[in-house]
Amino acid sequence: MPEQCFLGVDLGAESGRVLAGLLDGKQIRLEEIYRFSNGPVPVAGTRRWNVIGLWSSILKGLSLAAQKYGDQITSVGVDTWGVDYVLLSEKQELLGQPYHYRDSRTEGMLKLAISRVPQEDIFNETGLQFMELNTLYQLLAMQETDPDFLNQAETFLLIPDFFHWLLSGSQVVEFTNATTTQCLNPKTGDWARDLFSNLEIPTTMLPKVVPPGTKLGTLRDEVMQHTGLGKIDVIAPATHDTASAVAAIPTSHTGTADWAYISSGTWSLMGVEVNSAVLGQRAFELNFTNEGGVDGTYRLLKNIMGLWLVQECRRAYERRGKTLDYSELADAAATADAFRSLVDPDDPRFLSPDDMLDAIKNYCEETNQPVPETEGQFIRCALESLALKYRKVLGWLEELTGTPIEVIHIVGGGTKNKLLNQFTANSCQVPVITGPVEATGLGNVLVQARAAGSVSSLAEIREIVLNSTETNRYEPQESEIWNQAIQRFDDLLKSAP
Ligand code: LFR
Numbered sequence: 001m002p003e004q005c006f007l008g009v010d011l012g013a014e015s016g017r018v019l020a021g022l023l024d025g026k027q028i029r030l031e032e033i034y035r036f037s038n039g040p041v042p043v044a045g046t047r048r049w050n051v052i053g054l055w056s057s058i059l060k061g062l063s064l065a066a067q068k069y070g071d072q073i074t075s076v077g078v079d080t081w082g083v084d085y086v087l088l089s090e091k092q093e094l095l096g097q098p099y100h101y102r103d104s105r106t107e108g109m110l111k112l113a114i115s116r117v118p119q120e121d122i123f124n125e126t127g128l129q130f131m132e133l134n135t136l137y138q139l140l141a142m143q144e145t146d147p148d149f150l151n152q153a154e155t156f157l158l159i160p161d162f163f164h165w166l167l168s169g170s171q172v173v174e175f176t177n178a179t180t181t182q183c184l185n186p187k188t189g190d191w192a193r194d195l196f197s198n199l200e201i202p203t204t205m206l207p208k209v210v211p212p213g214t215k216l217g218t219l220r221d222e223v224m225q226h227t228g229l230g231k232i233d234v235i236a237p238a239t240h241d242t243a244s245a246v247a248a249i250p251t252s253h254t255g256t257a258d259w260a261y262i263s264s265g266t267w268s269l270m271g272v273e274v275n276s277a278v279l280g281q282r283a284f285e286l287n288f289t290n291e292g293g294v295d296g297t298y299r300l301l302k303n304i305m306g307l308w309l310v311q312e313c314r315r316a317y318e319r320r321g322k323t324l325d326y327s328e329l330a331d332a333a334a335t336a337d338a339f340r341s342l343v344d345p346d347d348p349r350f351l352s353p354d355d356m357l358d359a360i361k362n363y364c365e366e367t368n369q370p371v372p373e374t375e376g377q378f379i380r381c382a383l384e385s386l387a388l389k390y391r392k393v394l395g396w397l398e399e400l401t402g403t404p405i406e407v408i409h410i411v412g413g414g415t416k417n418k419l420l421n422q423f424t425a426n427s428c429q430v431p432v433i434t435g436p437v438e439a440t441g442l443g444n445v446l447v448q449a450r451a452a453g454s455v456s457s458l459a460e461i462r463e464i465v466l467n468s469t470e471t472n473r474y475e476p477q478e479s480e481i482w483n484q485a486i487q488r489f490d491d492l493l494k495s496a497p
Contacts, residue, residue: 003022003023003024003072004022004023004024004072004074004449004452004454005020005021005022005023005065005069005072005073005074006020006021006023006073006074006075006076006077006445006446006448006449006452007019007020007021007033007062007065007073007075007076007077007232007445008020008021008030008076008077008078008079008237008441008444008445008448009058009061009062009076009077009078009079009163009444010078010079010080010241010244010440010441010444011038011054011078011079011080011081011159011160011241012038012080012081012241012265012266012413012440013038013039013081013265013266014037014038014039014266014311015035015036015037015038016035016036016037016038016054016057016058017032017033017034017035017036017061017441018032018033018034018058018061018062018064018065019031019032019033019438019441019444019445020033020065020068020069020073021441021442021444021445021446021448021449022069022072023445023446023449023454023455023464026463026464026467027464027467027468028442028445028446028449028464028465028468029468030438030441030442030445033061033064033065033068034057034060034061034064034065036054036057036060036061038054040100040102040103041100043097046099046103046105047099047100047102047103047104047352048097048098048099048100048103049084049097049098049099049100049159050097051086051094051097051098051159051162054163055163055166058078058163059223059226059227062076062223062227062229063226063227063228063229065227065229066227066228066229067228070228070230071230073229073230073232074232074233074448074452075232075233075234075235075448075451075452076167076219076229076232076233076234076235076448077164077234077235077236077237077239077444077445077447077448078160078163078164078167078237078239078444079160079237079238079239079240079241079243079244079440079443079444080158080159080160080163080177080239080240080241081101081159081240081241081266082158082177082180082181082240082241082242082291083101083133083134083135083138083158083180083181084098084099084100084101084135084138084158084159085098085135085138085156085157085158085159085162085181086098086156086157086159086162087149087150087152087153087155087156087205088153088154088155088157088165088171089152089153089154090152090154092154092155095149095152095153096149098159098162099138101133101138102133102351102352104352105138105141105142105145106132106133106137106138106140106141107132109132109137109138109140109141109144110130110132110137112140112144113136113137113140113199116198116199117195117198117199119284120284121195122136122182122195123279123283123284124279124284125185125192125194125195126182126183126184126185126186126192126195127179127186127277127278127279127289127290128179128180128181128182128289128290128291129287129288129289129302129303130182130287131303133351134180134181134182135158135180135181135182135183136181136182136183136195136199137182139183139201140199140201143199143200143201150201150202150205151202153202153205154204154205155171155205155207156173156205156206156207157171157173157207158173158174158177158178158181158239160174160177160236160239160240161173161174161177161207161236161239164216164234164236164239166220166223167216167219167220167223167234168216168217168218168219168220168234169217169220170216170217170234171207172207172208172209172210172214172216172236173206173207173208173209173210174209174210174211174212174214174236174237174238174239174240175189175209175210175211175212175292176212176238176239176240176243176244176291176292176293176294177239177240177243178191178209178292179240179290179291179292180240180291183195183196183206184209184292186277186279186290186292186298187277189209190209191203191206191209193206210236211236212236212237212238212239212243212294212447213235213236213237213294213447213448213450213451214235214236214451215233215234215235215451216233216234216235216236217233217234218231218232218233218234219231219232219234233451233452235447235448235451235452237443237444237445237447237448238293238294238443238444238447240291241263241440242263242269242291242299242301242440243291243292243293243294243299243443244439244440244441244442244443244444244447245261245263245269245411245412245439245440245443246261246263246273246293246299246411246439246443247293247294247443247446247447247458247461247462248411248436248439248440248442248443248446248461248462248465249261249409249411249439249462249465250409250433250435250436250462250465250466250469250471251409251462251466252459252462252463252466254273254458254459254462255275255459256403257272257273257274257397257401257403257405258403258404258405258406258407259272259405259406259407259408259409260272260394260397260405260407260408260409261273261408261409261410261411262390262408262409262410262411262414262424263411263412263439263440264306264307264410264411264412264413264414264415264417264420265306265307265412265413265414266306266307266308266311267303267304267305267306267308268303268304268305268306268307268386268390268414269299269301269302269303269304269306270301270302270304270390270393270394270397271288271289271299271300271301271302271393271397272299272300272301272397272401272403272405273293273297273298273299273300274290274297274298274299274300274401275296275297275298276298277290277298277300278290278298278300278400278401280400282399282400283300283400286302286396286400287302288300288301288302288396288400289301289302289303294443294447294458294461295457295458297458300397300400300401302393302396303346304345304346304386304389304390304393305345305346305350305351305386306345306386306414307386307413307414307417307420308350309345309350309356309360309382309385309386310326310329310379310382310383310417312350312353312356313329313356313357313360313375313378313379313382314326314329315356316355316356316357316358317357317375319355324375326416326417328375329375329379330379330417330418330419332374332375332376332379333375333376333379333380333382333383333419334376334380334419335376336374336376336377336379336380337377337380338380338384338481339384339481339485339488340369340370340372340377340380340381341364341369341370341371341372341377341381342369342381342384342385342388342485342488342489342492343360343363343364343367343381343382343385343492344363344385344389344492344493344496345382345385345386345389346389347363347496347497349362349363350363357372357378360372360378360381360382363497364381366497367492367495367496367497383417383419383420383423384423384485385489386420386423387420387423387424387426387427387428388427388485388486388489389489390408390424390427390428391427391428391429391482391486391489392486392489392490392493394408394428394430405428405430406430406431407430407431407432407433408424408425408428408430408431408432408433409432409433409434410424410432410433410434410435411434411435411436411437411439411440412437412439412440413437415434415435415437415472416437421434421472421474422474422477424474425474425475425476425477426476426477426478426479426482427482427485427486428476429476429479429482430476431473431474431475431476432473432474433471433472433473433474434471434472434473434474435469435470435471435472436465436469436470436471439465442465442469443461446461446464446465447461449461
């Protein structure tokens with residue numbers, strides 16, 4: 001079979017990429033066509049996404065792809081982070097500048113929501129962990145403080161759906177990303193309309209939900225003209241980046257919960273794959289989430305603050321006039337003293353601090369630990385704390401599923417941090433397999449390939465990734481000192497401010 005080309009647009013919180021996935025029978029090769037930066041834009045005391053700027057970069061990437069792969073291209077699809085949305089008016093105008101999930105307007109919204117609907121009912125209806133960044137609380141904040149746009153909204157689209165609309169004119173929400181909103185009922189696969197009415201949020205703007213792999217249409221004429229692409233299909237991949245990443249885990253164990261994954265980037269999403277949402281009391285107490293995946297699977301997982309801690313330390317150093325790259329920071333951490341100070345990575349103060357170094361210092365002060373001073377001490381504290389949090393989550397996953405976890409797969413850009421990979425194996429006391437870095441992009445294009453009939457199942461998607469990419473293995477070491485550290489970490493979580 002000649003090489004088929006599928007274009008994947010993968011937008012992350014720090015950068016976006018247009019990728020070409022070249023499928024040749026049982027092997028896939030992913031090529032980065034164009035990379036551009038992304039990030040929150042401060043706008044008059046708020047944080048927004050520059051979606052028009054992103055669209056312009058996507059068009060540039062698609063033009064470059066057209067020049068290189070022209071007639072070989074079968075389809076295009078977009079994935080991004082979850083929860084954020086745009087509103088379109090009746091005349092299909094973008095209403096306002098879309099908010100970034102770290103904008104502070106949602107503060108207090110969880111409290112407000114549960115004063116109207118019991119928290120357990122919200123969990124039973126949506127199966128989602130409680131995080132104030134969820135779409136539900138963003139919509140509630142809008143309804144409470146500035147309902148004009150909501151009242152005018154004819155269509156609600158999540159960020160990837162918005163780009164699919166720009167590409168093809170389709171106005172639907174893809175399922176995997178819809179499950180990140182806390183607005184969807186995993187049992188019915190439809191919007192949790194009762195919950196919306198109890199929270200007095202309008203529901204008329206909610207479009208149809210479609211599964212990953214749905215053909216949404218073909219490129220608009222104007223996009224073809226602008227980019228030089230032909231009338232190719234626009235296919236919804238698993239539009240939630242984590243769903244795409246987990247679809248591309250190189251495992252031959254699809255269908256069992258004896259392996260865990262960590263999709264590691266700005267966030268660390270750690271969980272197992274299950275065949276139906278886990279909604280019991282214990283999942284609620286532990287604040288676990290059930291996000292929809294490919295082929296009817298669910299990701300039982302927890303959001304862990306992830307390498308955001310390191311990214312923000314780096315930015316804080318930059319503001320102090322010190323520009324360091326990630327490898328310099330990792331090297332400094334590698335030679336710093338072990339377990340000098342620990343933090344709960346998921347303490348709310350770390351979500352959007354003005355200055356991450358100050359936030360970590362304050363946490364250490366309040367918990368009577370040595371305050372980090374050097375770069376190495378800060379980063380070591382962040383990485384050890386993340387690895388210890390992984391161990392806690394591993395234990396909870398085993399408790400919820402009743403299945404011991406034999407191996408952890410880490411995928412995504414975070415796998416480049418070898419120190420964290422080794423810490424994870426040490427802390428969790430199971431082998432860690434890392435790679436591919438580009439799991440999200442691979443998952444995106446392989447779901448498109450499945451829609452085109454070139455691949456048959458989730459298991460085959462994973463087999464192709466296994467055949468096509470390199471992985472590394474880390475064996476657990478230093479079990480004794482990590483076991484002592486986990487004791488200390490447990491005490492910290494119990495007594496933390
Ligand atoms: C990762 C991710 C997480 C989601 C967070 C915010 O990029 O998509 O899964 O919880 O971003 O949307």
